[in-house]
Amino acid sequence: MPLVVGVLILLFYIVSNWGLQKSRHELKIQSQASPLFSLPVVMVKAIAGEFKGLLADYAVMEAGSIIGKREKVTSDEWKTTARLFDQALELDPYFQQSYILLQGTLPWHTKDYDVTIALLEKSKDHRYWDWIPGFFIGFDYFYFVKDNMKASEALMEASLVKDAPPALATFGARLSQQIGKNETAISFLRSILEKEKDQDKRNMLMKRINVHLALDILEKGVTAYKEKFGKNPDKLDDLISDGILAKLPDNPYGYPFGYDPESGNLKF
């Protein structure tokens, strides 16, 4: 008798478990964040107590589960994701996974660039050893917001972080030149050069400084031309033929400088 009862209970368990697994499989992947993360940041911090790091990990996992679901992520879900990243960065602003994941998703799928940049700022402010959050901010300003001035500032700031690639400094300087602040670019690159010990990087920086110095001569030439003739020169060679410059400076990279006669802007 006990054996029969045992077998019946076992059968009941198998059937119910099979049914449960089937019904759960049919459920859509949960895409709503835990109600916990709907609370204000301070309350979440208070609830987390000494386990803030652990809860930050969990918030990032939840954000990842929304981003990685099979169905298309809705705009409401992107807002939820942004809130989860915000909570995660409040709980643990040092976590690299948070800013890598948010930069790889939010600006590309939402137009809330300010939200992305504000979240990246939290990472940048805390990860003083890491140049990447600053680079992402600069990239977002340049690529999405189309604000070269802020992009230049962010990139130049990021390039000051230890072990940052020199390309950040040169790219930041290039953007600075494009918004008419070539002198800022030159002085910034010179300050980077002073600290750089590696000879290859020094050579690269010196070459770039020479480019900006050449552009400085040309920019002043174009300004002088405009003052004299009331219009921009049609081509850079006009600076020589009309007596503004004795000769055009060479581009250290070996190709001619770009020039737009409409705006008078110079590029390299």
Place this chain on the structure above:
Amino acid sequence: MKHIWILTGITIKEGIRNRVLLGIIFFALVMCCVNAVVTGSFTRDLGKVAVDVGLSTVSISGLAIIFFLGMPLLAKDLDKLTVYLILSRPIARRDYIIGKFFGLSILVLISVIILSIITAISVKIIMGLTPDYIPELFSWGIFGMAVFFSFLSLVIMTALSILYTCVATSSYMAFIFTIGTYLIGQNIELVRTLLKNTNQGNSFSISLLNAASWVFPNLSAFDKKTVAAYGLDFHLKDLGMTTAYGISYTLLILFITVLVFNKRELT
């Protein structure tokens, strides 16, 4: 002093005989396996996640030892009046409290050491498997420092649990008081900072919080998990002050406990 060490020894033996300790160590081992699974869900700062889970395991297990091993041990003595068997001998009530405190603290220390070693092994394995994703500044010295401060906060909680067990009329009430104090201790600094920075609190609530910060322990000061996970900078002065604060608060609570226990009628 001799009586204190005898009572300390008895408490440690009682604790080790109790299966709760084994259960907690088993939990820690399971958490280490969970650590590997959780860490696998991330692609960056894997070492940080491993340290998060590991040190949280140490804290949770330490708290479990206080709540489910330490407090029942003391409550059993008082509720079943087995404390008479001890106090009928020439042992001062003060020695009983201090002996119990040392016994429980050593139990917590033993479990923290075991859990830390298990945690460190799991963190080491995870870091070994993913060497490219270890936080740049991570150091085992800072990891050890975080474990020490975790232990110190558990010692404070041990002292408070003894106080509440002596003060409260039932072990249930003592449990509630200890949990409440733990939660307040974890958040009092956060709430104070918030009110101070946002100017939202009125003068009464700020005064109340200031007064509470002298009564309840500031446990968040002992939470160095984030510092350990990333190997962040810290000031030796801050560590020294936190250690001094932890020791002085514990001594004060023990002193009050002895005073209360001396006045308590054990009927």
